[in-house]
Amino acid sequence: MPTKTTTPSKCPACAHDLVLLEAGALSWCSACRWNLDVYDPALAPWRGTRMIGRWGFRRGLEVDRAAHEQLLADPEARPAGTSSGEVWLLAASVVLALLGLAAAGYLVWLVVASDLPPGVRLAMAIPAVLILLLVKPSFGRVPKYGVITEREAPQLHRLVREVADAAGTPVPDVICADLSLNAGVARLGWRQRSVLVIGIPLWVMLPRPARASLLAHELGHLANGDPLRVRRTLLARTFGARAVAATGGRNPWRRAIRAADSLAEQGRGTVVLLGMIVHGIVALANVAAATAQLLVDSVAMPDSRHAEYRADLVARRVAGSAPFLRSSETVLLAGRIWQDLWHLAPRIDGEQLEAMAAEARQRLAAHLPLARQLSRRTTDLWSTHPSEDQRMALIEALPGVDGAVCVDDIRWAEIDTELAPWRRTAHNALLGTRDRF
Ligand SMILES: [Zn+2]
Ligand SMILES: [Zn+2]
Known part of the structure; x- marks a missing residue:
C-alpha cells in the first residue's frame, strides 16, 4: 500500500x-x-512517563550548555569544596538515616515495652521493617573475580599510578577487569574502597594513547567532587533503586496486570480483589520510589555533569586532546566493532583481537558523524555521562595539547603481555555468544 x-x-x-x-x-x-536537539521518545532514555522524560531531556541540554560556558571560560577551575548538589544529597541522606533510626526505635519499643497481643504487634511491625529495608545502606561488594593484582600486572599498576600522579588523584585500591564495553570507578564494600574496573573489550579496541585517556577520566572521578560518587551521599543515592528492586524492578504496571490476570483465572472473588489491591500498591510504591529518586538526583545532576566534564579535562591534560577524542570515537563505535569481532572470532585467536579491532575502527569510521549526533538524542539529565558529542565539543573548543604522561611502545607491549589471559577470555566470550544467535 x-x-x-x-x-x-x-x-x-x-x-x-x-x-x-x-x-x-x-x-x-x-x-x-x-x-x-528535540525529545525523541524512541531514542531518549525511558523515565516512567513521557512528561518526565521530556523534562529530563530539556533540562539535560540546559545543564550541559551552562557547564560548557563555565568550563570554557575557566578550564582550570577546581570544584569549590562541597558542591550544593552534595549538600542536598547529604541532607536527604540524614533524613533517611533518621527515618531508619526512628523505625528501629519503634521496633524495639514494640518488642520490649508494648503489652499488645503478639498478632497486633506483628502487624504493627511490618511498616517499620519495610522502612528499615528501604534505608539500610547497601555498600556493594568488591568483585572477587577479575581482580588484577600488582604481582600479575606490575606495568599496568605502574601506568595507573603514573596517571593518578599526573591527574592529582589518589591511586585506586583495587584494579579489576571485566568483559563490558565500558570502564569505571566505584567505591565498594563497607570500607568503600575505590575500585577501577577496566572492560577488556573496550580496552582492546582503544588505540594505545586513548587507553591512558580512559584511565585518566576514570581516576579523575576520585578527586573531582562528583556528588554522586561521595561516600556521605550513599543513602540518598540508592534508596530509590533499592525500593524499585524490592518491589520487583522495571515495568511494575505490566507485572501488576499480569498478576491480576493469573489471579482472575483462579476465580474466588474476594481473593482476586485483595490480590489486585496488593499488586496495585506494590506497583504504586515502585513508581513513587523511582520518581522520588529521579527528583532527588535531578538536584545533584548539574554538579555531577560538571564533574564529568572536569574528568574529561583531566583526561585532556594527562593524555592529550587527540587521544581523548580517539577514545570518544571508539566508544561511539564500540558496539559495531564488537559485532565485527564477533563475525571474525572463529577465524582468529585472542592475540589478533587488537589488530582486528583497529581495522574495524578504520572501516567503520564513516558512521562516526551520525553516531556522534545521535548521542545527543540518547542522553538526558539522568544519564551517567553527557553525550559523546557534547564531551568532544568541549575538548575541541579548547586548544589542542599533548599529554603529560608518555608511555613508549615497549611498555605498552609489556602491559599487553600482562593482559594476554584477559584477551583470551574476551575472545572466548565472543565465541561463546555465537551459539545464542
Ligand atoms: Zn540543515
Ligand atoms: Zn565519567
Missing part, C-alpha cells in the same frame, strides 16, 4: 537531505543540526 508522507525530506534551513532513522521518528539535518 503506498503511503503518503507529510514529513519533509529536505532541511527547511539549508536544503540538505534530512536523516530519518525509522518511520515515525523525528528526522534532523546532519549538516546544520536543524531539529537535532
Whole structure:
C-alpha cells in the first residue's frame, strides 16, 4: 500500500537531505543540526512517563550548555569544596538515616515495652521493617573475580599510578577487569574502597594513547567532587533503586496486570480483589520510589555533569586532546566493532583481537558523524555521562595539547603481555555468544 508522507525530506534551513532513522521518528539535518536537539521518545532514555522524560531531556541540554560556558571560560577551575548538589544529597541522606533510626526505635519499643497481643504487634511491625529495608545502606561488594593484582600486572599498576600522579588523584585500591564495553570507578564494600574496573573489550579496541585517556577520566572521578560518587551521599543515592528492586524492578504496571490476570483465572472473588489491591500498591510504591529518586538526583545532576566534564579535562591534560577524542570515537563505535569481532572470532585467536579491532575502527569510521549526533538524542539529565558529542565539543573548543604522561611502545607491549589471559577470555566470550544467535 503506498503511503503518503507529510514529513519533509529536505532541511527547511539549508536544503540538505534530512536523516530519518525509522518511520515515525523525528528526522534532523546532519549538516546544520536543524531539529537535532528535540525529545525523541524512541531514542531518549525511558523515565516512567513521557512528561518526565521530556523534562529530563530539556533540562539535560540546559545543564550541559551552562557547564560548557563555565568550563570554557575557566578550564582550570577546581570544584569549590562541597558542591550544593552534595549538600542536598547529604541532607536527604540524614533524613533517611533518621527515618531508619526512628523505625528501629519503634521496633524495639514494640518488642520490649508494648503489652499488645503478639498478632497486633506483628502487624504493627511490618511498616517499620519495610522502612528499615528501604534505608539500610547497601555498600556493594568488591568483585572477587577479575581482580588484577600488582604481582600479575606490575606495568599496568605502574601506568595507573603514573596517571593518578599526573591527574592529582589518589591511586585506586583495587584494579579489576571485566568483559563490558565500558570502564569505571566505584567505591565498594563497607570500607568503600575505590575500585577501577577496566572492560577488556573496550580496552582492546582503544588505540594505545586513548587507553591512558580512559584511565585518566576514570581516576579523575576520585578527586573531582562528583556528588554522586561521595561516600556521605550513599543513602540518598540508592534508596530509590533499592525500593524499585524490592518491589520487583522495571515495568511494575505490566507485572501488576499480569498478576491480576493469573489471579482472575483462579476465580474466588474476594481473593482476586485483595490480590489486585496488593499488586496495585506494590506497583504504586515502585513508581513513587523511582520518581522520588529521579527528583532527588535531578538536584545533584548539574554538579555531577560538571564533574564529568572536569574528568574529561583531566583526561585532556594527562593524555592529550587527540587521544581523548580517539577514545570518544571508539566508544561511539564500540558496539559495531564488537559485532565485527564477533563475525571474525572463529577465524582468529585472542592475540589478533587488537589488530582486528583497529581495522574495524578504520572501516567503520564513516558512521562516526551520525553516531556522534545521535548521542545527543540518547542522553538526558539522568544519564551517567553527557553525550559523546557534547564531551568532544568541549575538548575541541579548547586548544589542542599533548599529554603529560608518555608511555613508549615497549611498555605498552609489556602491559599487553600482562593482559594476554584477559584477551583470551574476551575472545572466548565472543565465541561463546555465537551459539545464542
Ligand atoms: Zn540543515
Ligand atoms: Zn565519567
